Each structure stands twice: as structure tokens, then as C-alpha cells.
Amino acid sequence: MKTQAAVVHEPGKPIEIEELELDEPREGEVLIQYLYAGLCHSDVHIAHGDLEARLPMVLGHEGAGVIQEVGPGVTRVKPGDHVVCSFIPNCGTCRYCANGQQSICDLGATLLEGSLPGGRFPYRGSAGEYGAMCLLGTFSQYGVVHQSSVVPVDESLPLDKAVLVGCGVPTGWGSAINTAEVKAGDTVVVLGVGGIGINAVQAAAFAGAKHLIAIDPLANKREKALELGATHAFASATDAMETVADLTGGQMADSAILTPGLLTTENVTDGFNLVGKAGIVVLTALNKLDEINIQLPASVLTLFRKQVRGSLFGDCNPTTDIPRLLGLYQNGNLKLDEIITRTYRLDEVNRGYEDLLSGANVRGVVVHSH
Numbered sequence: 002m003k004t005q006a007a008v009v010h011e012p013g014k015p016i017e018i019e020e021l022e023l024d025e026p027r028e029g030e031v032l033i034q035y036l037y038a039g040l041c042h043s044d045v046h047i048a049h050g051d052l053e054a055r056l057p058m059v060l061g062h063e064g065a066g067v068i069q070e071v072g073p074g075v076t077r078v079k080p081g082d083h084v085v086c087s088f089i090p091n092c093g094t095c096r097y098c099a100n101g102q103q104s105i106c107d108l109g110a111t112l113l114e115g116s117l118p119g120g121r122f123p124y125r126g127s128a129g130e131y132g133a134m135c136l137l138g139t140f141s142q143y144g145v146v147h148q149s150s151v152v153p154v155d156e157s158l159p160l161d162k163a164v165l166v167g168c169g170v171p172t173g174w175g176s177a178i179n180t181a182e183v184k185a186g187d188t189v190v191v192l193g194v195g196g197i198g199i200n201a202v203q204a205a206a207f208a209g210a211k212h213l214i215a216i217d218p219l220a221n222k223r224e225k226a227l228e229l230g231a232t233h234a235f236a237s238a239t240d241a242m243e244t245v246a247d248l249t250g251g252q253m254a255d256s257a258i259l260t261p262g263l264l265t266t267e268n269v270t271d272g273f274n275l276v277g278k279a280g281i282v283v284l285t286a287l288n289k290l291d292e293i294n295i296q297l298p299a300s301v302l303t304l305f306r307k308q309v310r311g312s313l314f315g316d317c318n319p320t321t322d323i324p325r326l327l328g329l330y331q332n333g334n335l336k337l338d339e340i341i342t343r344t345y346r347l348d349e350v351n352r353g354y355e356d357l358l359s360g361a362n363v364r365g366v367v368v369h370s371h
């Protein structure tokens with residue numbers, strides 16, 4: 002079948018809309034009609050070449066839609082099911098899935114290759130075989146994905162909002178709850194209030210952070226953070242430092258969650274200085290794979306027993322956490338409508354990324370037409 006898709010051919014060049022040929026689903030695979038796709042900064046990392054992917058690649062890794070067809074051996078979903086995609090597939094049986102760490106499932110090995118488990122590429126076009134970002138490629142009207150990349154959800158949920166639970170929500174929420182281990186009474190700093198950071202703010206507030214300090218150079222982001230639970234907001238880590246010291250009697254924060262667009266050495270050092278003894282610095286934002294951007298005094302880390310932790314998909318388990326987080330949306334404890342700033346057609350995807358980079362959006366969402 003044919004599908005319109007947004008494709009990166011060359012790093013630094015605009016994303017192109019192209020008609021591609023899509024294969025039928027084979028063993029363990031499903032055909033999905035994508036209805037909505039969120040715009041995340043990680044797509045920009047692929048488009049800019051910060052994360053070096055095999056190209057051409059269909060962009061998009063935050064998606065929701067309806068299952069159209071299933072290949073042989075598919076047991077997790079059936080045609081007609083509403084699903085939210087997980088940008089991390091989970092096989093269920095590798096060492097990491099089996100011990101409850103689905104976010105580091107071995108099937109994640111081809112995230113930047115964009116091939117399905119087993120190595121095949123279901124999209125073809127003028128430039129040959131096309132990969133799909135995170136095995137999804139949600140900026141396509143249709144996709145063929147492995148059953149381990151989709152999670153069925155309650156049909157009463159609005160998929161135009163639930164779509165954010167494919168990346169931004171679990172990544173941000175889990176960075177706070179799972180990786181930073183935020184507990185009631187904690188002092189928490191969130192640095193960078195985009196589609197990921199705003200969900201770390203929501204989670205820390207929900208977990209009962211006493212002081213919740215949001216840092217972002219942009220006023221619209223600081224306002225949104227204050228609206229959704231931050232107690233203080235600053236334009237820079239330098240501006241926040243004194244208040245964090247005052248609020249905690251000099252003990253500094255229990256955790257700092259780093260969610261800026263592109264993670265720098267300065268961000269990591271700021272996070273390290275914002276936390277106190279036994280403080281946890283969570284690295285969620287990304288940069289080039291070979292960028293050396295942790296330069297810290299190891300003896301201070303040791304003597305203050307600080308920890309620096311990486312967080313992938315918020316260390317969530319998609320099969321259980323996507324429905325759990327959507328349950329929090331259903332009962333009003335997780336806000337989704339409030340964090341979607343605007344929507345785009347697929348052919349406006351470059352405009353959507355300009356808005357992301359200028360900071361106009363907390364989260365933008367592509368609405369597919371069929």
C-alpha cells in the first residue's frame with residue numbers, strides 16, 4: 002500500500018514529505034493507521050545529525066492509532082484495537098524485560114537503524130529502503146511495526162491526547178518517579194520545561210515535592226511549569242542556586258532532572274551543584290553519542306554520595322506504565338490537554354519543528370489525514 006511520510010534524507014536538510022510503498026505485516030508484525038504523532042526533540046536530533054541514524058528514515062516516535070491488520074503469530078493486539086506506540090519495543094523475554102526493565106529491552110538495538118526486529122525495512126521509495134525512527138516512524142499515515150511496539154488502550158480515551166504517553170509523558174514522569182525516586186517532601190529541580198520536562202514537573206508535584214523548582218530561559222515554559230505544580234521558576238540554574246540553598250537550609254535539592262533540548266557539560270555541572278548530599282542527578286536529555294559532557298569532581302561525588310543516572314523512557318515498562326499513566330489522565334491527576342500547545346498537518350512538520358526549536362510549544366502534535 003501507499004503512505005505519505007515525513008522523511009529525513011540528509012542531516013541538517015528540511016524534512017521531506019514523500020509517498021512511500023509499505024509492505025504487508027509479516028510474522029509478529031501489525032499494520033497501524035497512525036492518527037496522531039507528537040513532535041519530540043529527539044526527532045530533531047535525528048534530523049540535525051546529533052544522533053547519527055541510518056538514512057533515509059521516516060521520522061516520529063510518539064504515536065497513536067488503530068490496528069488495521071495483523072500478521073501471523075500476533076497475540077498482543079487485533080484489528081480495530083486502539084493503541085499507543087512505545088518508542089522502546091519490549092519483547093517480554095530478554096533478560097531486561099524479564100526483570101522489569103523493559104526500557105532497555107534488547108529489541109532497542111535497532112532504534113537508530115530503523116529496521117524491524119529481524120532486520121527488514123517495510124518502507125520503500127525513490128531512495129531505496131527507508132528506516133523508521135525507533136521502529137515506528139509515526140510521521141507516516143500508515144506503518145508496519147512489531148507487536149512489541151504497541152500497547153492497546155481503553156477505547157474511550159481520546160487518542161489525540163493519549164499520543165503523548167508514547168514518549169513525552171513516560172519519559173518525563175518516569176525520570177522523576179523512577180529515576181530520581183522523588184518522594185513526598187523532597188526538593189526537586191527540573192531543568193528544561195519542554196514536552197519531557199513538563200511531565201517531570203507534573204510527576205514531582207504529584208509525588209509530593211515540597212519545593213519544585215523549574216528552570217527554563219523561556220517565560221512561557223516557566224508559566225506552564227508554575228501552572229502544573231512548580232513552586233518556583235527561574236530563567237537559569239545560576240539564578241536558581243541561591244533560592245534552592247535558602248529553601249533547603251543549605252542542604253540543596255534531593256534531585257535534579259535534566260531535560261533541556263541538547264544536554265551540555267554546563268547542564269550536568271549545574272545539576273550536580275544543585276543537588277546536595279545523596280542527591281540524584283538524572284540525565285534524560287541527549288546529545289551526540291560521542292560527546293563527552295560529564296566533567297565532574299569525582300571526589301565530591303563520592304564524599305557527598307551524589308549519583309548521576311541516565312534515564313531511558315523514564316525507566317518505565319511500556320506494557321504496564323502506558324495504561325497506568327492513562328489512568329492518571331482519566332482521573333485528572335495527569336494533565337495532557339493543557340500541555341498540547343498546537344496541532345499541525347503532516348505537510349507542516351517543518352513548521353512544527355521550527356516552533357519546537359523556538360520554544361513556542363510545550364508539545365506540538367501532528368494530526369494525520371487519510
Ligand SMILES: NC(=O)c1ccc[n+]([C@@H]2O[C@H](COP(=O)([O-])OP(=O)(O)OC[C@H]3O[C@@H](n4cnc5c(N)ncnc54)[C@H](O)[C@@H]3O)[C@@H](O)[C@H]2O)c1
Pocket residue numbers: 040041042043044046168169172192193194195196197198216217218219222237238260261262263264268284285286287288312313314315357358360362363
Ligand atoms: N532519555 C529519553 O528516554 C528521552 C526521550 C525523549 C526525549 N529525550 C530528550 O529529552 C530532551 C528534551 O526533549 P523535549 O522534547 O522536551 O525538548 P523541547 O525542545 O520541547 O524542550 C527543551 C526545553 O529546554 C529548554 N532549555 C534549553 N536550554 C536550557 C538550559 N540551559 N536550561 C534550562 N532550560 C533549557 C528550552 O527552552 C525548552 O523549553 C531532548 O534532548 C530529547 O532528545 C530523551
Ligand SMILES: [Zn+2]
Pocket residue numbers: 041042043044062063088168169
Ligand atoms: Zn521522544
Ligand SMILES: [Zn+2]
Pocket residue numbers: 091092093094095096097098099103105106107108
Ligand atoms: Zn526484551
